Amino acid sequence: MADAERPQTRQAALDQLTALGQPYELETREIGGYGRRVFKSAPATLRDLYAQALSDKTFIVYDDERLTFNETAALAAKLGHALVHRFGVRRGDRVAISTRNFPEWVIAFQAATSVGAIAVALNALWQADELEYGLKNCQAKVFVADQERLDRLAQCEDAPDIPVIAVRADRPAANAIAFETLMAETGEVALPQVDVQPDDDAIIFYTSGSTGHPKGVISTHRNVISALFSWELDLQAGALVAGLEPVVPATQPGTLMAVPLFHVTGCHAVYLQSYRAQRKLVCMYKWDVAQAAALIEQEKITSVVAPAAMTGDLVREAQKTDRDLSSLVALGGGGAPRAPEQVRQIAAFTKAMPNTGWGMTETNAIGTGIGGEDYLNRPASSGRCSAVLELKVVDDDGRALPAGERGELLVRGASVFRGYWNRDDLSSTTFEDGWFRTGDVAYLDDEGFLFIVDRIKDLIIRGGENIGCGTVEAALVLHPNIHEAAVYAVPDDRLGEEVGATIYGDAGLDPDEVRAFLGAHLARFEVPKYIYVSPDPLPRIASGKILKRQLRDEAAKRLA
Numbered sequence: 001m002a003d004a005e006r007p008q009t010r011q012a013a014l015d016q017l018t019a020l021g022q023p024y025e026l027e028t029r030e031i032g033g034y035g036r037r038v039f040k041s042a043p044a045t046l047r048d049l050y051a052q053a054l055s056d057k058t059f060i061v062y063d064d065e066r067l068t069f070n071e072t073a074a075l076a077a078k079l080g081h082a083l084v085h086r087f088g089v090r091r092g093d094r095v096a097i098s099t100r101n102f103p104e105w106v107i108a109f110q111a112a113t114s115v116g117a118i119a120v121a122l123n124a125l126w127q128a129d130e131l132e133y134g135l136k137n138c139q140a141k142v143f144v145a146d147q148e149r150l151d152r153l154a155q156c157e158d159a160p161d162i163p164v165i166a167v168r169a170d171r172p173a174a175n176a177i178a179f180e181t182l183m184a185e186t187g188e189v190a191l192p193q194v195d196v197q198p199d200d201d202a203i204i205f206y207t208s209g210s211t212g213h214p215k216g217v218i219s220t221h222r223n224v225i226s227a228l229f230s231w232e233l234d235l236q237a238g239a240l241v242a243g244l245e246p247v248v249p250a251t252q253p254g255t256l257m258a259v260p261l262f263h264v265t266g267c268h269a270v271y272l273q274s275y276r277a278q279r280k281l282v283c284m285y286k287w288d289v290a291q292a293a294a295l296i297e298q299e300k301i302t303s304v305v306a307p308a309a310m311t312g313d314l315v316r317e318a319q320k321t322d323r324d325l326s327s328l329v330a331l332g333g334g335g336a337p338r339a340p341e342q343v344r345q346i347a348a349f350t351k352a353m354p355n356t357g358w359g360m361t362e363t364n365a366i367g368t369g370i371g372g373e374d375y376l377n378r379p380a381s382s383g384r385c386s387a388v389l390e391l392k393v394v395d396d397d398g399r400a401l402p403a404g405e406r407g408e409l410l411v412r413g414a415s416v417f418r419g420y421w422n423r424d425d426l427s428s429t430t431f432e433d434g435w436f437r438t439g440d441v442a443y444l445d446d447e448g449f450l451f452i453v454d455r456i457k458d459l460i461i462r463g464g465e466n467i468g469c470g471t472v473e474a475a476l477v478l479h480p481n482i483h484e485a486a487v488y489a490v491p492d493d494r495l496g497e498e499v500g501a502t503i504y505g506d507a508g509l510d511p512d513e514v515r516a517f518l519g520a521h522l523a524r525f526e527v528p529k530y531i532y533v534s535p536d537p538l539p540r541i542a543s544g545k546i547l548k549r550q551l552r553d554e555a556a557k558r559l560a
Helices: 010-017 046-052 069-085 103-114 129-140 147-155 178-186 221-242 264-277 289-300 310-321 340-350 372-377 426-432 469-476 513-519 550-559
Strands: 026-031 034-039 058-062 066-069 094-098 118-121 140-145 164-168 177-178 201-207 215-219 256-257 280-283 304-305 331-334 351-361 367-371 391-392 407-413 437-446 450-455 459-463 463-466 482-492 497-504 530-535
Touching: 010 221, 010 497, 034 215, 034 221, 034 407, 046 103, 058 069, 058 103, 066 069, 069 103, 069 178, 069 310, 094 103, 094 129, 094 530, 103 118, 103 164, 103 264, 118 129, 129 147, 129 289, 140 147, 147 164, 147 304, 164 178, 177 178, 177 497, 201 221, 215 221, 221 367, 256 264, 256 289, 264 280, 264 304, 280 289, 289 310, 304 407, 351 372, 367 372, 367 391, 391 437, 426 437, 459 482, 459 497, 463 469, 469 482, 469 497, 469 513, 482 550, 497 550, 513 530
Parallel strands: 058 280, 094 118, 094 140, 118 201, 140 164, 164 177, 256 280, 256 304, 304 331, 331 351, 497 530
Antiparallel strands: 026 034, 058 066, 201 215, 351 367, 391 407, 407 437, 437 450, 459 463, 482 497
8 A cells, every 4th residue: 555545643543454444444333221232244243254264374373282273173173062962051041161272162151152152261279269259159060170270179078969071080070070981972964053143141150259259240242342353453454554465474473371261361362363373372371481482483472462471581582592582473461561671672672663552351352452553652551542441540530531631530431341240230330321330540641542550440450360359368267366457569570469367466476387288278370478466456446447648658668
């Protein structure tokens, strides 16, 4: 395209790409009581997305295992058939999945969402009581689990009695059938014919709140598809403005599945985006930076999406080794902001342009995005709004604030979730005229770039993992010798934030013993790294609430 014809701004590019008859044409439909901009030509459902991606190209790589898109679909068809005809799964039933980043997670997710069930991505780091809560809360009809999760299920005091499909398990439970046995017994079958609609519920992902149990975030097929197409649109708009012509890659693109699939970043931005991109998904059992660098070199990985802690690890690994990471084209972020210095380091060590964005489980991981020169020039920003969303910043009275003024960030649009599972009581405080209250304190500058500056919610974001302070505090006071506890974020160079706690109780409290106690009640990432035993009762404000800000400041001084 000649420079004179090329759009000079992002908005002009978006207008061109979403115009009548274009691949990303937008139309407005009333969904949930208000108009939302939706993609006219997008696949109607996830089932359609999978069907349109069938090919003999490599899809999933795990160690020495390789599956094509066609082979993955055939396995998903078998499992879908078993879900419907063996386990009696019907539209709207919940199929819970909790494993490491194994191929079976992808197969189970594709199968469940293809037959109209709701795929429930349970946090694989949860301990027994959290796992029991999740299974009961979602009222799972079937549970797909690996050996680690089966071991935790066996520790549950009152686990639901449901069928279990055991993945890579050498000690399956009595009520479990091995995945490979189920596949063999099912035989070669077609995917059951089920009428799945765009606004049917598709997924439940659990997100930690500031208090109480995690909440199940329900999203529809349209919500998820809108997020996937939004990323594609932003990528195309950026290429148009930069004057980049589409290039057919010499080799198949690939992405590293280094973050957990039970997060929307891993599921949506890494896994689900791979269908239309026809890119291979190279899965890691767990994060290991040396292995990651080796896989990037061996598999000619073109993109990595990971929280700041992990991309920072890659920067340091690249600086100290001679691994060839030149295949990388994009190094994306999410979950927690990068330090400005890391943004510059990424641009320095590889031709891959850094990018990041702001999103939530409730928005299906999209919201804003920023990359390339914009990101290098504004490393503290989370970018500009998706074309299918609206953003506004409001004061305490709900009035929209002008550019530059801080307030609570609200969002609405096609990718915003339908609601919280079995928590209709939250709707009145969470939604207002379709606007979702994010709990983030933010401002928008004169050009529409978003800057997240604080959180209203009492949350810690550790390497992209949300940790509710109230959840950790509740576990601490279960200890027979702890009378009071306050949990707060402690700055950390690698992870962004670490978990800190100040406790008061009987004489002789030992932090290491407290951590060992918490191991039975919390996921490992939730256990406080820093525990300070106060000799006195914790300070409180006039209302009786613990003065957490003071304790957090005191902890920062001690660590400094």
